[in-house]
Amino acid sequence: MVSKKIAVLPGDGIGPEVCRQAVKVLEAVATRFGHRFEMQSYPMGACAIDATGNPLPDETLDACRAADAVLLGAIGDPKYDNDPSAKVRPEQGLLRLRKELGLFANIRPITAYDILLPHSPLKQDRIQGTDMVIFRELTGGIYFGAKGRTDDGEGAYDHCVYSRHEIRRIAHMAFQSAAGRRQRLTLVDKANVLETSRLWREEVREMAHQYPEVTVDYLLVDNAAMQMILNPKQFDVILTENMFGDIISDEASVIAGSMGLLPSASVGAEVALFEPIHGSYPQAKGKGIANPIATILSAAMLLEHLELNEEAALVREAVDEALNNGVLTKELNTTAPYTTEEVGNYIAFWI
Amino acid sequence: MVSKKIAVLPGDGIGPEVCRQAVKVLEAVATRFGHRFEMQSYPMGACAIDATGNPLPDETLDACRAADAVLLGAIGDPKYDNDPSAKVRPEQGLLRLRKELGLFANIRPITAYDILLPHSPLKQDRIQGTDMVIFRELTGGIYFGAKGRTDDGEGAYDHCVYSRHEIRRIAHMAFQSAAGRRQRLTLVDKANVLETSRLWREEVREMAHQYPEVTVDYLLVDNAAMQMILNPKQFDVILTENMFGDIISDEASVIAGSMGLLPSASVGAEVALFEPIHGSYPQAKGKGIANPIATILSAAMLLEHLELNEEAALVREAVDEALNNGVLTKELNTTAPYTTEEVGNYIAFWI
Ligand SMILES: CC(C)[C@H](C(=O)O)[C@@H](O)C(=O)O
Ligand SMILES: CC(C)[C@H](C(=O)O)[C@@H](O)C(=O)O
Numbered sequence: 001m002v003s004k005k006i007a008v009l010p011g012d013g014i015g016p017e018v019c020r021q022a023v024k025v026l027e028a029v030a031t032r033f034g035h036r037f038e039m040q041s042y043p044m045g046a047c048a049i050d051a052t053g054n055p056l057p058d059e060t061l062d063a064c065r066a067a068d069a070v071l072l073g074a075i076g077d078p079k080y081d082n083d084p085s086a087k088v089r090p091e092q093g094l095l096r097l098r099k100e101l102g103l104f105a106n107i108r109p110i111t112a113y114d115i116l117l118p119h120s121p122l123k124q125d126r127i128q129g130t131d132m133v134i135f136r137e138l139t140g141g142i143y144f145g146a147k148g149r150t151d152d153g154e155g156a157y158d159h160c161v162y163s164r165h166e167i168r169r170i171a172h173m174a175f176q177s178a179a180g181r182r183q184r185l186t187l188v189d190k191a192n193v194l195e196t197s198r199l200w201r202e203e204v205r206e207m208a209h210q211y212p213e214v215t216v217d218y219l220l221v222d223n224a225a226m227q228m229i230l231n232p233k234q235f236d237v238i239l240t241e242n243m244f245g246d247i248i249s250d251e252a253s254v255i256a257g258s259m260g261l262l263p264s265a266s267v268g269a270e271v272a273l274f275e276p277i278h279g280s281y282p283q284a285k286g287k288g289i290a291n292p293i294a295t296i297l298s299a300a301m302l303l304e305h306l307e308l309n310e311e312a313a314l315v316r317e318a319v320d321e322a323l324n325n326g327v328l329t330k331e332l333n334t335t336a337p338y339t340t341e342e343v344g345n346y347i348a349f350w351i
Numbered sequence: 352m353v354s355k356k357i358a359v360l361p362g363d364g365i366g367p368e369v370c371r372q373a374v375k376v377l378e379a380v381a382t383r384f385g386h387r388f389e390m391q392s393y394p395m396g397a398c399a400i401d402a403t404g405n406p407l408p409d410e411t412l413d414a415c416r417a418a419d420a421v422l423l424g425a426i427g428d429p430k431y432d433n434d435p436s437a438k439v440r441p442e443q444g445l446l447r448l449r450k451e452l453g454l455f456a457n458i459r460p461i462t463a464y465d466i467l468l469p470h471s472p473l474k475q476d477r478i479q480g481t482d483m484v485i486f487r488e489l490t491g492g493i494y495f496g497a498k499g500r501t502d503d504g505e506g507a508y509d510h511c512v513y514s515r516h517e518i519r520r521i522a523h524m525a526f527q528s529a530a531g532r533r534q535r536l537t538l539v540d541k542a543n544v545l546e547t548s549r550l551w552r553e554e555v556r557e558m559a560h561q562y563p564e565v566t567v568d569y570l571l572v573d574n575a576a577m578q579m580i581l582n583p584k585q586f587d588v589i590l591t592e593n594m595f596g597d598i599i600s601d602e603a604s605v606i607a608g609s610m611g612l613l614p615s616a617s618v619g620a621e622v623a624l625f626e627p628i629h630g631s632y633p634q635a636k637g638k639g640i641a642n643p644i645a646t647i648l649s650a651a652m653l654l655e656h657l658e659l660n661e662e663a664a665l666v667r668e669a670v671d672e673a674l675n676n677g678v679l680t681k682e683l684n685t686t687a688p689y690t691t692e693e694v695g696n697y698i699a700f701w702i
Contacts, residue, residue, distance in 0.1 A: 076543075091543045121477045121580050142493075142511060147546040155514040156550035160493060163506040190594070192427075192442045195498040199507035225602035226610075229472050229580060243541070247598055251576035259577075 003036040004306055007067035009060065012046040012090065013280025014290035014340075015073025021292035021344025022071060022299040025318070028351040029303065029311045044097065045075030045090040045280070055093025061100055064271060069302045070101075072275035073295065078282055099139050102269035105170045106136040106245065107177075107301075108262065108277060110232075110252045115323050119257030119332055122229065127255050132235040133181070134252060135174040136245025138266055140166045141196070143242045162196045162241065167203040173267075174239040175211040184236035186217045188224040188244055200241060221248070228252055253277055258331055260291025263298035265305065272305050274298040288339035291329040293319055296347055318350040354387040355657055358418035360411065363397040363441065364631025365641035365691075366424025372643035372695025373422060373650040376669070379702040380654065380662045395448065396426030396441040396631075406444025412451055415622060420653045421452075423626035424646065429633055450490050453620035456521045457487040457596065458528075458652075459613065459628060461583075461603045466674050470608030470683055473580065478606050483586040484532070485603060486525040487596025489617055491517045492547070494593045513547045513592065518554045524618075525590040526562040535587035537568045539575045539595055551592060572599070579603055604628055609682055611642025614649035616656065623656050625649040639690035642680040644670055647698055669701040 008023060010016035023039055030037045042060040049055050055075075064070045075090045097103075112120065112130040120127055145159030178185040187204045189197035201218060208216045219227065221244045227234065228248060232255050240248060253259050259278040266273040276294030284290050296319060303312035322328065327346045330337035338346070359374060361367035374390055381388045393411040400406050406426075415421045426441045448454075463471065463481040471478055496510030529536040538555045540548035552569060559567045570578065572595045578585065579599060583606050591599060604610050610629040617624040627645030635641050647670060654663035673679065678697045681688035689697070 089543065095544070121473055121582075123472055123474055126472045143544055145508075149546065149550075150514075154516070155512060156546040157496075157513075158511045158545045158547050160509045160511065161506060162508075163501075165505070190597075192440060193446070193494055194509045195500065195507040196509050199500075222597045222601040225576070225598045226605050229602065229605045231472075243594075244598075246541075246573045247576045247595075250573040251580065251602065254577050254580045 001034045001036070002306070002308070003038070004068040005038045005066065006302070007063045007070045008039050008041045009044045009070060009072045010041055011044055011073040011075040011280060012077050013074055013282040013285045015045070015075065015280055017286070017288075017340050018276065018290050018292040018295040019071065019073040021340060021347070022295040024344050024348045025296050025315060025351065026299050028348040029315065032314075032351055033311055035308075044072070044093045046077035046080060048093060049088055049090060053088065055088060055090050056096050061097065064097065064101060067271060069305060070271060070273040071299060071302060072273055074276065074278060074280040076280040095143065097273070098266060099144065101271050101273065102139065103266035103273055104137060104139045104166065104268040105173050105266065106138040107265045107267065108134045108136065108249045108252075110134065110255060110262065112255055113257070113261070113323060116257035116261070116332065121254060126230070127232055130232045130255055132232065132238060132252070133177055134238045134240070134245060134249045135170055135177065136240055136249055137166065137170050137242045139268070141242035160194070160196050160243070162199055164199065164203055167200050168207065171204055171207055171239060174237050175207060175214055178214045178237040179211055182236040183214050184217070185214050186219050186235055186238050188219050188221050188238055188240040188248060190221050190244075191218065192220060196241065204239070224248055225251060249277070258291065259294065260329065260331060261293050261297070263294050263301050265298070265301045267305070272302070274302040274305070288341060289330050289337070290340045291331065292340050292344050293322070296344070314351055318347045321350050322347050352385045352387070353657070353659070355389070355419040356417065357388055357390045357653070358414045358421045359390050359392045360395045360421060360423045361392055362395055362424040362426040362631060363428050364425055364633040364636045366396075366426065366631055368637070368691050369627065369641050369643040369646040370422065370424040372691060372698070373646040375695050375699045376647050376666060376702065377650050379699040380666065383665070383702055384662055386659075395423070395444045397428035397431060399444060400439055400441060404439065406439060406441050407447050412448065415448065415452060418622060420656060421622060421624040422650060422653060423624055425627065425629060425631040427631040446494065448624070449617060450495065452622050452624065453490065454617035454624055455488060455490045455517065455619040456524050456617065457489040458616045458618065459485045459487065459600045459603075461485065461606055461613065463606055464608070464612070464674060467608035467612070467683060472605060477581070478583055481583045481606055483583065483589060483603070484528055485589045485591070485596060485600045486521055486528065487591055487600055488517065488521050488593045490619070492593035511545070511547050511594070513550055515550065515554055518551050519558065522555055522558055522590060525588050526558060526565055529565045529588040530562055533587040534565050535568070536565050537570050537586055537589050539570050539572050539589055539591040539599060541572050541595070542569065543571060547592065555590070575599055576602060600628070609642065610645065611680065611682060612644050612648070614645050614652050616649070616652045618656070623653070625653040625656070639692060640681050640688070641691045642682065643691050643695050644673070647695070665702055669698045672701050673698050
């Protein structure tokens with residue numbers, strides 16, 4: 001029996017409804033195993049701006065720091081999207097949270113579930129058996145470098161910066177992951193153009209000696225964007241910097257047939273954060289059509305992070321059960337769709 | 352009857368063999384229409400480094416400047432790829448050529464040929480009818496900003512910079528293209544994170560008033576990487592900055608079923624450059640298996656640029672003829688493949 005504090009950040013759009021189902025599943029796990037999960041919700045994103053003027057209120061940040069793990073729904077609202085000059089934007093909350101919590105590694109497993117192959121835009125034989133993990137650097141690069149306008153107002157700049165230290169700490173994680181999987185690591189970069197990419201290659205090449213069992217490939221990002229579609233099965237562990245990781249991991253998500261299935265973990269220092277890779281999907285808000293599985297699988301990753309492996313395995317089994325029995329929202333089950341809540345109930349009940 | 356000077360840069364790997372076929376086709380056009388095309392070859396890329404130590408020798412640059420148009424094969428050699436610290440690399444020649452000739456717009460049409468749908472990794476219904484043009488900014492952004500190592504040797508940086516002027520000149524081209532097509536323009540950026548992207552949005556939003564017939568969408572690059580695969584038919588004209596364009600346009604190329612079919616034009620000042628989008632593919636060098644069609648279609652774009660529209664149309668017809676009759680290299684015709692030269696001969700003969 002364990003006792004854990006989980007800060008829940010439901011966020012915007014469909015965030016709250018998918019989070020509710022994941023919380024329900026975590027509660028079912030707690031009951032079944034006799035654990036105590038103290039789960040409390042805090043505002044972040046557009047809802048936090050509306051309520052406090054700040055996308056990441058101090059209270060929210062403090063609660064995350066004090067928690068054993070953070071579960072996030074999704075953030076973002078169209079009313080901020082089309083105003084690039086807005087001084088306060090929902091994303092700033094997420095970016096600041098990543099930085100403040102030191103979440104330097106975003107981990108995204110991409111799995112092509114057999115039962116969902118018909119839903120993928122890719123031909124079945126290209127993707128069947130795809131099983132990769134993408135390690136995206138999350139607190140460096142062009143996201144966090146100096147940015148601004150030139151003095152004459154005629155230009156803008158964004159600086160991409162990386163240190164050896166930033167590269168090494170996530171590269172070690174990726175190497176270790178590869179060592180425990182199919183022993184292949186692919187570094188995605190643009191070493192023929194960028195100096196930061198050349199630094200990544202240098203470091204990874206040097207570190208490779210420490211992991212002799214891992215075969216390392218180097219792939220230019222433009223080529224990676226093609227290979228991801230042409231032959232995704234070739235990948236085991238992909239390691240890449242922040243901006244390329246943002247693009248490549250979202251691209252990879254289409255393989256699975258639905259974004260609604262893909263979880264992610266952001267780790268680094270003590271507290272880790274778990275969230276579905278999909279966005280806040282405001283058009284679907286409140287309609288009961290949002291797929292809660294990505295958030296529920298994020299909760300499974302959260303359990304693993306807390307070393308509750310048996311519990312995590314049970315959540316995964318319950319999700320498989322829903323997949324195998326077609327207990328799915330309408331993007332995956334057009335003939336007899338289940339609602340967000342029904343999917344959550346089914347999975348929680350199974351536990 | 353016209354007389355034109357075309358500088359040919361065959362480059363490395365399969366570059367020379369595919370260029371040879373395109374030159375043959377241009378010669379057939381000249382004969383048929385009584386034109387005079389003065390075509391001379393100059394070294395650039397790895398072959399130029401080997402011969403002169405310089406990936407873009409002065410003689411080559413001067414010849415390009417003096418020409419009416421430039422036809423390029425492909426550059427790059429594996430011996431330079433895995434040495435990120437090499438001071439001289441083939442790509443530098445291409446990047447410098449783009450900059451020196453002021454080729455600020457890279458234009459890539461992406462067409463899903465019906466007959467090649469079975470070769471695409473994407474399901475037929477997703478891509479049939481895809482017809483888009485990507486306008487990629489080519490002489491700015493992170494490619495050409497300051498780059499280097501920090502003084503302590505522990506870090507590296509690449510600066511991304513854009514001016515309003517750089518954005519406007521290519522945006523005008525993209526708007527004009529959209530106006531003459533299906534009247535949709537999609538700006539791909541990362542305006543929720545990057546200041547340069549916010550400048551792009553500001554400019555494009557302002558310019559949109561001048562093109563009231565064109566509907567403008569704004570798409571974040573991570574979402575664009577998904578939409579490109581989920582529903583490529585939604586795109587008409589895509590406009591984007593240099594680095595995102597590199598990734599997104601290569602990703603888009605998989606739709607067509609083969610990179611061996613896709614041409615590109617790089618334009619800006621007087622002289623324009625035409626090249627297939629594929630690379631130097633060194634493993635295929637000298638085997639007669641390289642598909643010359645992308646280079647031949649690049650030659651067709653070159654003819655259009657010289658306002659030889661009837662001539663260009665004839666080249667396209669000849670290519671269609673090859674496609675429809677299966678006169679194709681082995682990646683597209685596995686049962687009875689034709690060689691690079693046979694495909695070139697067929698197309699030239701048809702003209
Ligand atoms: C919301 C946005 C700032 C964020 C990012 O680009 O990192 C998102 O796209 C993601 O991938 O988590
Ligand atoms: C060779 C390389 C520098 C180049 C680029 O990144 O621009 C290539 O990938 C391209 O797209 O033409």
